[in-house]
Amino acid sequence: MDGLRTERLVLRRWIESDRPVFHRLNHDPAVMRFFPMRMTEAEADATMDRWNADLEADGMGFLAAVRLTDRRVVGVIGLSPVTEPVFDFAPSVQIGWRLLPEAQGQGLASEGARACLAFGFDRLALPDIVSQCVVENRASEAVMQRIGMSFRRSFDHPRVPRSHPHLVRHSLYGLRRSEWQMITGR
Numbered sequence: 001m002d003g004l005r006t007e008r009l010v011l012r013r014w015i016e017s018d019r020p021v022f023h024r025l026n027h028d029p030a031v032m033r034f035f036p037m038r039m040t041e042a043e044a045d046a047t048m049d050r051w052n053a054d055l056e057a058d059g060m061g062f063l064a065a066v067r068l069t070d071r072r073v074v075g076v077i078g079l080s081p082v083t084e085p086v087f088d089f090a091p092s093v094q095i096g097w098r099l100l101p102e103a104q105g106q107g108l109a110s111e112g113a114r115a116c117l118a119f120g121f122d123r124l125a126l127p128d129i130v131s132q133c134v135v136e137n138r139a140s141e142a143v144m145q146r147i148g149m150s151f152r153r154s155f156d157h158p159r160v161p162r163s164h165p166h167l168v169r170h171s172l173y174g175l176r177r178s179e180w181q182m183i184t185g186r
Helices: 016-027 041-058 108-123 138-146 177-184
Strands: 009-012 062-067 072-082 092-099 128-134 150-156 169-176
Touching (some): 009 108, 016 072, 041 062, 041 072, 062 092, 062 108, 072 108, 092 108, 108 128, 108 138, 128 138, 169 177
Antiparallel strands (some): 009 062, 072 092, 128 169
C-alpha cells in the first residue's frame, strides 16, 4: 500500500520529518472537531509509530497524504483493520481520512480514498470496506457518498466518552467488492 499514487497525491508511510505536521494535524481544532480530544505530541508520535507498524503487520494502514505539486503532507488517508469486538461490524476493514484545513474542499480525500478502495478490492480482494463518522460530519459523509459507499446505519460509538454526547452518534457506510466492480467496470 505504501506508495499509492493518484493524479495529485502519493500515499506513503510516515517518516521522521513528518512529525511536526502530524502533530499539527492531530492538534488542530478544526481538523479534530469531531474527535473527543486533540492529541498531545507524545500521543501523536505514538499514533504515527503504531500506524507504520500496522502497515508492516497488515499490509495496510493510515498513510501520509503527500501533495505532488509541493511534496507537502496535507493529511492522512488509508485502510485499517477493525478487530475490536466492541464494534459489531468487526472484523472488517475501514477506510478513513483527515486533511489539514488548507487541503480541504479540493477533492483530495475522495481521490486518495478511491486509490485505497482500488488497493483494498483489487489487490487484497477484500469483500467489504466500511467507514464511519460523527453524524454531523457532513463533509466526511459526502466523501463516503462520492466514492460509492452507501449508508448502512447509525450507531453509538463505544469508544467515545459519554461526556461528549454530540460525538457519540456515528453513521456507518459501506461498499462491497461486487458494488465496487460494478462502479468501476473491473
